[in-house]
Amino acid sequence: GAKWTYTGPDGEDHWYKHYPFCRGPFQSPIDFEPELLRYDPTLVPVEVRNYNLSSHEQLTLSNNGHSVQLSLPPRMQLSGLPHLYSAAQLHLHWGSPSLPAGSEHTVNGRRFAAELHVVHFNSDRYPNISMAADKSDGLAVLGVLIEIGEFNPAFNQFLKYLNGVKYKDQRIQISAFNIRGLLPAHLNEYYRYDGSLTTPPCYASVLWTVFKNPVTISEKQFLALATSVFSSSQQESAPVVLNGNYRKPQNSENRIVLVSFQE
Ligand SMILES: NS(=O)(=O)c1c(F)c(F)c(S(=O)(=O)CCO)c(N[C@H]2CCCc3ccccc32)c1F
Ligand SMILES: [Zn+2]
Secondary structure (H helix, E strand, O other): OOOOOOOHHHOHHHHHHOOHHHHOOOOOOOEEOHHHEEEOOOOOOOEEEOOEOOOOOEEEEEEOOOOEEEEOOOOOEEEOOOOOEEEEEEEEEEOOOOOOOOOOOEEOOEEOOEEEEEEEEEOOOOOOHHHHOOOOOOEEEEEEEEEEOOOOHHHHHHHOOHHHHOOOOOEEEEEOOEHHHHOOOOOOOEEEEEEOOOOOOOOOOEEEEEEOOOEEEOHHHHHHHHHHOEOOOOOOOOOOEOOOOOOOOOOOOOOOEEEOOOO
16 A cells, blocks of 8 residues: 655645545544543453463564564454454554653543554454454454553563564564563453554554553663664665654544443
8 A cells, every 4th residue: 555654744644645544434543531431331351362372382573664563363362342353463652762652542631651552353254354454343452551660571572572673574483472461460441432443544443442551661661662663674775763653643523432440
């Protein structure tokens, strides 16, 4: 597809020119402002299956020029949602050293340092993510808000390999690890709403679950993420550092955000 970036002439305000859905309804991310929240006692804790991958297994870590992503096996599944969803990949959005606030979702206007997304597709209905990506009931993404604090050994299981994917289109095989360790301790408190991919093609195909409780990574881990990878390929003369790769909050259009917790 057409190239897109987070700033400049191909930045988010221009995405709609090649990707019309980016100007459509139900766009993500949004700001979780108090007036939109509605407690829903039927929201059960998210259940993850087979997230504890064996270190004998290998995963592909890659730099797609927009984020660093880790491929995930479809036997990793989500239950407790309207359908069974199988994992496809995880990736991150983060800020920059000068502006260490790069989460996509914000809470009452507060932007966190970074945000992890674990992308799943509706495996009750679709054979793979490509067939599911543009269907209204196609995807379910788990969002984990990240703030700077204690060192996080789980994130280091893939952050330690960033120098192997410095440039766009680089990919390496890494040892798998327990992906559950990247999520907050408790999966019972979350925001739930119908939204979209936060990158082109912006399909309104995502059931979002953003956990209320952030996780931490250390300042050093954040700086490694914010300074180690480039959106440019190795061949290009001028390296362009990849950071600030978050879309700004979209119009919530009076959408209700269900919450599984009471203040
Ligand atoms: N924030 S977000 O909305 O979760 C989100 C991203 F931000 C993001 F960059 C990606 S991407 O890395 O694939 C770059 C462009 O789509 C995805 N890809 C998903 C959805 C699109 C189809 C597809 C196919 C295979 C694997 C993953 C995906 C994405 F879902
Ligand atoms: Zn994302």
